[in-house]
Amino acid sequence: MSLPLELKTLAVDNARRSEAGDALAPLRGDSLSALEAAAFPDRKTEQWKYTSLHPLTDGHLKTQANGALPDALPTLADHRLVMSNGRLQEALSQLPEGVTLHRRARQRDELLTPFALYNGAALTDAITLEVAANTEISAPLHLLLHAASDAPAHCQTRVEVLLNPGSKLTLIEHYIGQGPVLNNAVTVIEARDNAHLTHYRLQSEREDTLHISTLLFRQTGVSRIDSYQLMGGNRLRRNDVRALLEKSGAELNMQGVFVARGQSHIDNQLCVEHRVPHCTSNQVFKGLAGEKGKAILNGRIHIHEGAMGTLAELSNKNLLLSPGAEIYTKPELEIYNDDVKCAHGATVGQLDAAQQFYLQSRGITLAEAKRMLSLGFVNELILALPDEGVARWVQPWLAGELSQYPGVNEEAA
Amino acid sequence: MLEIRDLHAAVNGKAILKGLDLTVNPGEVHAIMGPNGSGKSTLANVLAGRDNYEITGGQAILDGHDLAELEPEERAQAGLFLAFQYPVEIPGVSNMEFLKAALEAVRKAQGKEEWDSVTLLRKAREACKQVNLDAQFLKRGVNEGFSGGEKKRNEIMQMLLMEPRLALLDETDSGLDIDALQTVARGVNSLRSPERGIVLVTHYQRLLDYIVPDHVHVLSDGRIIKSGGKELALELEQKGYGWLTGEEESA
Numbered sequence: 001m002s003l004p005l006e007l008k009t010l011a012v013d014n015a016r017r018s019e020a021g022d023a024l025a026p027l028r029g030d031s032l033s034a035l036e037a038a039a040f041p042d043r044k045t046e047q048w049k050y051t052s053l054h055p056l057t058d059g060h061l062k063t064q065a066n067g068a069l070p071d072a073l074p075t076l077a078d079h080r081l082v083m084s085n086g087r088l089q090e091a092l093s094q095l096p097e098g099v100t101l102h103r104r105a106r107q108r109d110e111l112l113t114p115f116a117l118y119n120g121a122a123l124t125d126a127i128t129l130e131v132a133a134n135t136e137i138s139a140p141l142h143l144l145l146h147a148a149s150d151a152p153a154h155c156q157t158r159v160e161v162l163l164n165p166g167s168k169l170t171l172i173e174h175y176i177g178q179g180p181v182l183n184n185a186v187t188v189i190e191a192r193d194n195a196h197l198t199h200y201r202l203q204s205e206r207e208d209t210l211h212i213s214t215l216l217f218r219q220t221g222v223s224r225i226d227s228y229q230l231m232g233g234n235r236l237r238r239n240d241v242r243a244l245l246e247k248s249g250a251e252l253n254m255q256g257v258f259v260a261r262g263q264s265h266i267d268n269q270l271c272v273e274h275r276v277p278h279c280t281s282n283q284v285f286k287g288l289a290g291e292k293g294k295a296i297l298n299g300r301i302h303i304h305e306g307a308m309g310t311l312a313e314l315s316n317k318n319l320l321l322s323p324g325a326e327i328y329t330k331p332e333l334e335i336y337n338d339d340v341k342c343a344h345g346a347t348v349g350q351l352d353a354a355q356q357f358y359l360q361s362r363g364i365t366l367a368e369a370k371r372m373l374s375l376g377f378v379n380e381l382i383l384a385l386p387d388e389g390v391a392r393w394v395q396p397w398l399a400g401e402l403s404q405y406p407g408v409n410e411e412a413a
Numbered sequence: 414m415l416e417i418r419d420l421h422a423a424v425n426g427k428a429i430l431k432g433l434d435l436t437v438n439p440g441e442v443h444a445i446m447g448p449n450g451s452g453k454s455t456l457a458n459v460l461a462g463r464d465n466y467e468i469t470g471g472q473a474i475l476d477g478h479d480l481a482e483l484e485p486e487e488r489a490q491a492g493l494f495l496a497f498q499y500p501v502e503i504p505g506v507s508n509m510e511f512l513k514a515a516l517e518a519v520r521k522a523q524g525k526e527e528w529d530s531v532t533l534l535r536k537a538r539e540a541c542k543q544v545n546l547d548a549q550f551l552k553r554g555v556n557e558g559f560s561g562g563e564k565k566r567n568e569i570m571q572m573l574l575m576e577p578r579l580a581l582l583d584e585t586d587s588g589l590d591i592d593a594l595q596t597v598a599r600g601v602n603s604l605r606s607p608e609r610g611i612v613l614v615t616h617y618q619r620l621l622d623y624i625v626p627d628h629v630h631v632l633s634d635g636r637i638i639k640s641g642g643k644e645l646a647l648e649l650e651q652k653g654y655g656w657l658t659g660e661e662e663s664a
Contacts (some may be wrong), residue, residue, distance in 0.1 A: 353464060354501045358555075361461050361497075362515035362571065363489035363522065372514060376505025376554070 004040035010061035015121035030107040031120030038114040051267040058152040060182040065155040067148025076389040077140040084146040086155040087125045098135040102128040116214040119186040126158035134166035147183035157185040163195035170198040178206040185213035193221030201229040210236040217243040219250035229256035233264025245279035256285040259401040260293030271300040278309040290321030300332040308339035421470035429455040431635035440607040447632035457583040461495040490522035492578025496568040503555035540573040561588040569600040586620035598623030618650040
């Protein structure tokens with residue numbers, strides 16, 4: 001049996017076995033029908049050409065993850081919601097006033113990837129957070145999404161967030177985990193009129209984990225979303241990010257940093273759709289790859305017919321730290337309209353020899369010089385993070401991501 | 414302290430230094446002058462260990478260390494400091510963060526007491542003041558958006574903090590107006606000490622009005638062709654280099 005077919009069969013079997021008769025049953029049923037009709041990707045699938053699903057052949061889809069939460073959980077904000085292996089941990093969760101929690105999720109036609117369909121079809125739990133209209137939630141909400149297992153296993157994490165008209169929220173979507181576990185996650189965020197979301201997506205699982213996720217933004221109202229996405233390296237990281245600008249005046253800002261060191265693999269597939277006139281999107285991503293690390297960014301901007309007055313920008317600058325590292329970046333513009341302003345740029349470079357020598361000439365070792373220059377490369381984005389809790393968290397996290405990988409000899413690469 | 418014997422060096426495979434001898438004793442200030450293309454900057458970069466600047470013969474010994482055997486950072490830790498002709502800009506790395514890393518590495522290697530962050534900041538502010546550089550520059554990216562003069566003053570500021578055994582200044586006077594030149598010269602003069610050697614690489618005599626050298630050498634085609642006292646610089650100013658090199662001097 002081919003790998004895609006094998007994975008699909010396992011996924012469908014898992015979906016059929018998942019608990020019946022609860023509030024999630026209709027969603028599972030709809031998703032299962034869609035999943036049965038969908039094809040799992042192979043290397044000939046354009047959007048998967050750099051990412052193999054081979055790591056999943058260890059049997060991840062055969063077992064449900066049940067690894068324990070660590071004793072000490074990271075604390076980035078006063079209010080926290082914890083999901084472990086896809087299940088809400090009520091005892092560890094406390095919501096701010098103005099946010100309501102529902103244990104449900106909806107079928108969404110906008111979710112296209114087979115892994116997103118599989119998420120819906122095999123759900124064991126799901127949460128929807130609703131921010132009340134005309135309510136400003138002043139303190140950030142830390143959404144801690146944990147997955148762990150000692151042996152190959154999987155879990156489905158599902159979060160939906162609805163910002164009602166006039167609401168304001170800072171959400172820290174934070175993935176942690178360890179062991180050979182696949183966290184197959186779906187996050188759907190809808191912003192209605194005059195809503196403002198500040199969104200952080202922190203992906204800091206350990207190196208041995210796998211992460212496949214879909215993030216869907218729907219700006220159904222005149223709204224603003226500022227999203228900051230920080231991605232560490234692990235065995236397989238695949239982020240499908242889709243943003244739909246569906247009402248004139250909506251504004252989306254996405255910034256991101258990804259660091260693929262050691263043997264890490266990070267694949268970002270971004271798609272911003274301008275469906276109506278006069279929306280703005282601005283994307284700035286910076287990537288680093290070292291040793292045998294591999295990073296991919298495909299940035300699609302789709303400007304629909306009639307979406308005049310669109311402003312869309314995408315920049316992706318990357319740095320290769322070692323001869324064995326790989327980076328593939330591609331802006332992809334699809335414009336069906338004359339009256340648009342659209343700018344894009346993508347670069348892949350190396351550390352500057354003159355800068356390295358300057359630091360060395362002041363007594364700094366080459367390894368430390370490389371670390372400082374790597375940090376310097378992403379610092380403009382890191383220093384601009386507005387939330388204090390995240391800003392405090394990010395420095396040690398980034399230092400860890402940029403520290404030496406003693407197991408991989410980069411000079412020999 | 415610095416002993417250069419029959420030094421040959423090539424840049425990207427092209428021979429530039431062709432048998433250079435130079436001895437610098439503690440407490441001395443040497444000026445190395447010469448026409449464009451004579452190898453002045455090559456000498457500075459070879460000593461500091463820049464990539465593609467290769468020693469092909471002879472030796473350069475600093476306090477018993479054969480420089481050819483040391484990495485650039487080890488040379489700095491051994492007390493060598495190069496003030497660059499064209500200091501590079503490093504956006505994203507703040508001047509302060511850079512100074513902290515440099516001083517930690519060098520002071521540790523030299524067995525000096527480590528400075529805590531309060532001491533470091535105080536010393537850095539003092540050094541800035543000494544070269545007329547606003548302390549705000551400590552927060553900015555290394556040389557990022559600095560004017561030519563600010564870059565040169567930033568080099569001298571670093572030199573004051575690093576307290577090198579041997580300071581090499583590569584065309585530090587180029588592009589400076591007279592006020593900046595005097596500021597830079599004051600900084601360098603404050604470092605003159607019986608423990609320290611200073612080598613000034615310069616094309617023009619005017620820097621030597623403010624930093625008076627003990628010895629002046631003329632470099633031509635990769636060799637020192639004449640050495641003398643400070644009066645040699647004045648003679649060069651009047652006559653140009655042509656009378657020594659036998660060529661028309663255009664600069």
